[in-house]
Amino acid sequence: MYRHITLILLSISIIFSAAPVAAENVNFWPGSNSVSSTSVNEIANGINDQVLFATGNGLSIYEDGKWTRLYSKATNKIGYLDGIPYDNYVFCLEYDIYNNLWLGYGGALQIYDGYTQPLTYSYDQRVIPSYAITDLKRIGDQMWIAIGDMGVCCYQNGEWIWLPPSESGLGDATQVTQMAVDYASGSLVVTSNQYYIADGEPHQHVMRPDSPNYPYFDDIVSPYLKSDMYNVRSGAHGGVYFFNRDAIVFYEPKSDTVTPVLKVSQLDREAVRINDLAVAPDNTLVIATNLGVF
Template identity: 30%
Template sequence: MALPVYCNLTGCFRLVVFFVLVSAIAGFPAAAATGTDVPYAITLFIPAPDSIPTTQIMDLINEYNSSGNILMATSYGLSRYDGTWSTKRMTFTNLSEGLLDDFITSIEYDNKGNLWIGYSEGIQIYNGAYYTTLRDQEFFKSLRINDIQRWHNEMWIAAGNAGLHRYRDGNWTWFQPFSPGGPGFYEANAMIWDHDANATLIATAREGIWIIRSQDDPVIFECIASRDSTYGLLDELKKDYSGGVYFFNDSVVAHYSSDEGFVPVLTSSDLAITNPPINDLVSGPDGKLYLATDNGIYIWEDGRVFRHLSRFEGIGTNSIVHSINIDKMNRVWFSTPVNIGYYLDQSNAGTPIEVQIAITATTSTAASVIPAETTCQRAVPTLREEGGSPSMTKASPGNFLDSIIKSLREFFSGIGLKPRF
């Protein structure tokens, strides 16, 4: 007589659970190998009229001569954070009094404290009182500004597919692509001034990696990784605050310094067995490397994953992190499709993990409103949120799956393992 169907289903379910547990145990490192018991705080901001206006962050810098204020170039204006948010937007009447466009591609201060603002159709220079607009091809052979980089008293501009432009002592110089002695590339994605080497490094879209070792004329462009080489495929870069530059793409990170050249750092497979694509990275003054991926934020230290931050650790309801930056207060700012937030390591504070969600009410008044903050306490290492989130519903299938994953993670932590999902 055949066994009842429910007996067969029960056996299959137990078999599946067994293989899941075995695979997880085999695939995840021991919890003792990570630094997850150190407390930290995460503060989230939901886009609103009196908060950050959008989650699309193009650039972030420290405000000139401030104690910790930041400026963000966004797709919907220039935002400033000093504990509360304010945003400048495009003006339709007088360009000397407002932004040329709401979509800002890059921001940078010059050596006199003037703010240079890049757009897809030119540049504005803000001296604290009014804006000077540059959008004539007399200045730029392409008006699409990819990046702006200060180098001592000079300002270097990566403009569309027209190579680089330099502003020095009131004069503009165009470094034409493939001109004799000029840049061997059309489009530069980004530039970094390496203070230690006093050189500027350039990541291009398709022509490898280049360096300018001296500001003196004639300027010499040197290719240090051709487009067909291993490191020439790395088309983005970020400054290493300990010296040198990190080059990366969606799967590989390498470090470059004038003393050691290129040194491999990690691949996406070192972060997790799922090979999460790397979208951005930033280095901290303590030597840690923060990586924004499609599976949250990975903190890399001493050749291993120090900590993994996903929606379970409080970065919001979406674990896809598009951008990541750090300010002078050591706040690690990140953006997801849903939130802007910052992570702050509280290693010396001795406090529990804290997640602050700044939820702002929509208002029709023009005056700035201080966001109300909802605080959810989290203890280490148990990840349990007290109170519900307004963006979650009890009956959604995603919440059911999340609860299963959360239970599995707590189970693995309880037996001394640290899963990476």
């Protein structure tokens, strides 16, 4: 998975903080009362202070100090809830504006309202052209679904819209891997895996809601953007961050500018690889490297 979080010490650390000076670091190891796997593909805040983990071994939910682990095929219905999850390998998850939980898999899409049986879309329904879901993102009442080399889809007001790569500015050979939202402008930014694109072609694209060509993606071009910067995260106060193993850059869609943020060597002389990046609510960058977290 493209947003796979590698937990080298086989633990997940969640920081609970009631005040800026008081924090507790709690480690969780896979077990009967813990996260179901160290293969965590995505983490999202749920309703009622829940934290949801899309993993390679089911869906894990943390709430009030307790864990719930859900599997697609559970013995004696233990760990089974209304058909959630469809598959034990959960690629991505996102809540829509109505607090419905969307779950993306390698061959299906689920929408769950928390009360009734989930809506499950797979290749039998053909609602969208592909169910190889690589990412999910919400912008207002829109839900955007990345479907790899088939481009992206949008769900809004009961309607599904498919934007094929060749007709939406993404190009014929694009494998959409990740998406991020610029919260300042409502722009959608997508990235493409470099193995699917010819040398010299853009790997990062932006769809601006105020563009006269909307919905259409424009290429993001900058000497600071590298072809393997297909990891992207939303900034807390607007803009998005692209990164690869060597560096992090910041992109502001409204001004269409890319600014260098840091190189991995600036963190520590022995740091050689950026593994992941998270953006805190105060816009602090939390950077996972081969040496640990900075």
